[in-house]
Amino acid sequence: DTGVSQDPRHKITKRGQNVTFRCDPISEHNRLYWYRQTLGQGPEFLTYFQNEAQLEKSRLLSDRFSAERPKGSFSTLEIQRTEQGDSAMYLCASSSTGTSGRSRTGELFFGEGSRLTVL
């Protein structure tokens, strides 16, 4: 399968613990996005990378959240000192861009998501 893959698919943790999610995008895609989705809501933008550069971060991304994409391929999203309000599905998506830096199509390809449950 050459789609976007995310790991783990489901994580249950106790409040106060740290968790890390990994996303492997489609190999030729240089843009990678993180979204958060809660029940009954649409995906909320968290952050995105173009290659290894983090270009935008949402205000939703508090200091406890950090994302990296060190080599411009896979990305990690870490949540420190988890809170019950962090319980959600964390979605990763990737896309390709043109040479101007703007996406040729804007179409995002999503992974299955990583569901976080904070007890």
Added chain:
Amino acid sequence: AQSVSQHNHHVILSEAASLELGCNYSYGGTVNLFWYVQYPGQHLQLLLKYFSGDPLVKGIKGFEAEFIKSKFSFNLRKPSVQWSDTAEYFCAVYDNDMRFGAGTRLTVKP
């Protein structure tokens, strides 16, 4: 930043009924518009997209959407729904990143 509004939270239809889901966006510039679908237990998938040209775009599974620039709308339609169309539908607008509406849950009764 652009935002997206979907008017219907939950729509319930019988099979063969016609469907129209509303979507409005707030952005004055050139945008790319999308509808994504999320079937139960599955990941988000692209249904259709609009970049330019013919404002009436056709997607997979008989869906279509019409871009009306003057109304900032991109409503999704299907003339005759099937039970298998039961899913969550998300409208999205792309400028430099993708922003989604809250979604509309469609339930089709057999």
